[in-house]
Amino acid sequence: MAKKRQKKQQQNFFPFIKWFWILFGAGVFSVVLIFLLASWGAFGEMPTFERLENPSTNLATEFISSDGETLGKLYLNDNRTPVTYEGLPQNLVNALVATEDARYFDHSGIDARGTLRAVAYLGTKGGASTISQQLSKLLFTEKPSGGVERIIQKIKEWVIAIRLERQYTKEEIIAMYLNQYDFINNADGIRSAARIYFGKEPADLKTEESAVLVGMLKNSSLYNPMRREELVFNRRNTVLGQMAKYGYITEEAKDSLQGLEMKINFNPESHREGLATYFRMYMQRFLNRWVEENPKPDGEKYNIYLDGLKVYTTVDSRMQRNAEEAVQEHMKNLQAEFFHQNTPDRNPTAPFLDLTRGAIDTIMDRAMRRSARWRHLKRDGVSEKEIEATFHKKEEMTVFDWNSDSYEKDTIMTPMDSIRYYKTFLRTAMMSMEPQTGHVKAWVGGIDYKHFQYDNVIQGSRQAGSLFKPFVYASAIDQLRYSPCYTLPDNQYCIEPGKHGNMEAWCPKNSDGTYSGEDMTLKSALANSVNTITAQLIDRVGPGSVASIAKSMGVTKEIPEVPSIALGTPDVSVYEMVGAFGTYANQGVYVKPVMVTRIEDKNGTVLYEYTPETKDVLSKDVAYAMVNLLEGVTQYGSGGRLRHTFGKNQTVYKEIITGYPYELTNPIAGKTGTTQNQSDGWFMGMVPNLVTGVWVGGDDRSIHFDRLAYGQGAAMALPIWALYMKKNYANEEIGVSQDAFEEPEEMSINIDCSKEQEDEEEEKIDTEDDLDDLDF
Template structure:
């Protein structure tokens, strides 16, 4: 039997230990309270905190198409939260949420005795939703068990202060706006859009339970990555809802049988609708933010929650991308087949070496000091990589050299459509695949425009007073003051004895006539006309200008073409209509930029429009009618550059102007044949297929069924002549079809 003195002594020691531990605990808590372990957020801090918000990009018809963010987060209000979402959250995460003041002492005691003392890891955690909110607002920094204890205490203190400041509804809202759902997604609005492509208020019970279920382990219960784990966790949430009387047993059983149906939508800059357009908007937004911040504002496109409203038409863009994919996939196959085993990306050693030495990976190794032999040896080593083609992405064993050769052969495209009266961008396709081809062929690329420049030449000619029914010989001429330069026509017919009216020459894109019209008009007059129509690029002061040797961006050329259906006034394409803040207050409006003065007379515009209608009805773009059976009011112009490097098509309708370019980024490679690479075959189909799709959608009837203004009697009279005249007998007698005529090119500027 233990003696009483010993018992008393043990009790005294125990009391001292308890008092000592209590004192240590009090000192520990006080040290945290006063900030010895880092500042604890005050009530003032908690009433004024801001969290980073993603900026959102919307189409003209209010469809969210992209975001710019560091963390994908976009807050919503309590009224936007469905009750079953709130019930699911409370049931599984904090069933006594409405009864505590930030700290659930019942759960806390359970954790102390079961988890800590009995080492029962299945006992669960003791953090309330308010404590979890505190952790969301002030994330922990992993640094050992002592630091974890400090963070836990801090979260309790912050939770208590949050409960003093906010109502339970406000706390629920703050929590759901800040919590992570994985995949770099924060907040229920972003999660709802990403996993189910719908607003939070439209979530079904089982969808809400799926998202709430992710909160325990955002990766392990991610329905995209681990669907089975997610389904089991969702059903556990449904069971918790039933246990807390938020669902009946019958409802729980019925919902538990449903499969998980995701409509996953990643707002990735590489994926989704209109990626090139979104990147262009981002660049313009960065410039706007820079200008605003220089004036004392503090905007950040990744964290300020800006709302960017654009001119893009969502449905039009979807259909345009479908048309592009449909055509380019087939064209790529034909292109590769035309070259066969002798393709330059396989056989042209000199070109392949040039591409390799200009590649980023080669230059990177070169900067590291490796020799050419070492670099080439490194680039030949095979490893696992993913390569893209029109069938999708393929993971295989390949070398960097294989990759370079693989992408050398890809045809690319740039396709833009605008409202010709304002310049508002309706569709924007900068390339075939943004993930693998970042270069934007609308805003960045300058290519020779080929015959699409000819209407400007003819416009200048008519403005100068040359009648549309003036005839020009199609005979090929060698200009001896231009080193014997001799432009020719692509047709097989012997045109030595033919004379074309301007309408016939333009609609059939006769090169020899275009040069002669330029000669008669004067190069300075043509360049001046181009500038009046909004062309700002430097234009070569050479006769070859008539054939489109000038390099012009698509978004510049399209503004000039808009003038033909905009009373002679060119426009500047624009993408953003206005920018708003998180409260929907307008921060900036952007107005159309339209030329103040017409670049040509109304009559000249009508004459050119009639000529370009003829291009579609019976000229180089006639397949629009014959193959694609498009009944719409359409004018247009095809274009093909030397060696079939660039294929172009301009489509003009009363309410839309569209330009499409097709070619290779590897400029040394062109199409194998003109029949494959001409604008009518390589570029025109993208426009034609798109218009076919628009015609099927009633919502576009006002655009697709619009008609051009009827030409005046004067315009019709000026075009009323034989399209082609053949030389008379005596002229033919003195012409030798086997000998090219020589003469000096006159540089007419009068």
């Protein structure tokens, strides 16, 4: 009976067992089917992950300096430059695995234990998302709108995670994940994040720094180091705790690291911030021209924002930083003095000088019509009357300010007032080049690219003033074989009307309006920028010869063949003048300035290599004679303050010149330049392996210092050169020469004026002896 009852119970229970296995099998089959359907695309197109391995649509173009540093990047939305797994520090990998996926190296894309735990505890004890799943999640560009869509996306993530594990190694997946993640603040990928938040490459990250970045992976917007310092600090320590929990660091190391202050070294990477901004924007224009002329093999154009080009430049990041610091140090001080001299009481028309109200209104109206606001509203179809009205309505804006740590301040003013405000700031340009190769080592186009985007290195051209005189002297030495010791009288000198195409007689005065009446050597005359001597030289060689030699040395602007060019009436750019002066330092060979040595695609294939453009302009002895002349400028001429005190103007100059005394003792050739009314101040300085040009002036020629003491090139431009060179010399690794210029083996032009004086005295004695022998 008992057996019967037991058998009947088993028969009654059997259907439950059968249905259990049927349902279980159906469930498993359903799950498998769902994953199969997802992999077949039944729930919508699956996002590809090819771009993770071959990211052809989201790589920034990278500008690399001659010393191997990244100067900056060009990108639209993704500031991303991938690194390989080998480029990641082990402490970063350890922090990632300990925090995000402790069993990462043991599973195949899905962590079963983690998933069961998440289901059992409804996610209260951590999620189940593996690193592979998190990487797959990054492939979805749109967030699901509802619960069903989220479930479907989660299924897709699982499928992709398994595929990723089959196609890539664990190490490759880690690298791809860190390269793909958006760390905000334009920090796309781990390399940008390391550079932006800590100013270093990923391989150089310390353990506590890696912990900050890994902590951001939970939610980069929430754990933003620039906004929520305490929250990020606590999250960093949580990551360090996880590293200790899984044995990647000791408890002692954890306690020590958790006690460290969190030091964020924020280095924003945007088109308007960072190192070499003006140079990078020039490179953008260069690349735009290059892609037009150099298509891909399939005929398509390279995209300079997305194709991941690597542009190897000639700029040295250390010298560039020195140049920018020198500009900031001097220009801030110089601007303070300019403001002091242009208060409403001292100058009611500030910042303009010697202009009528009508002339000022014309300048302001022209500036308004050239502004970006005018162009944008005009393009939108707004009438000119309505556009002009907007320029007189006050609004909130952020403007440049030297006295702020960030060089910015918030204010309220009208757009027209802001135009006038910006015109009060003196502008500058600086370029530094290696004369033997033409390699440009530093490029500063202005005081702050974010607020002053006009590049005065290559876009701006201003009168050269006395900086043009060496072209006259070079013509005279080259054609007439004059030596630096050749003498001419310092007397008033006039060139007759019509002799060289001039309509009227040209009788230039010296800068102080006086004439010594004494004979002066060419070396002394150039050192002291004596106009009468220069006038005599251009009269002898002709303006055409001077214009020709200037063009041969890289000046591209039109040069009228009239005598007045001797005093620097032509407009030139800093870019042109640096290339031209490089001819003297390079033994008479002009080398066109070079900014790019090669361009590679994302795979390292070389797409472009530069070919030097050179031209023999002067013989070696003429070039060296010119160097000797220009050395006189820094020995006892207007550039002498590089070496010694300012004499009677010492008090005046100390007010505006930063870093004085400079006390440079090495051989230096140079030339100052000052235009009429002190509108432009120039200085060109040369050592054997570096030529550097500096210009300082206002946005308009009517914006200038009232006194020559403040507005001459020796006060406005020369200090930037001096500060820059002292910074270069402080770092011996840069290798800027302090040696003498190399003299040619066969020097046919005498540069020893003491010897020439002895020869003249001997010749005079011989002549007197001959006269004594004559019988009258």
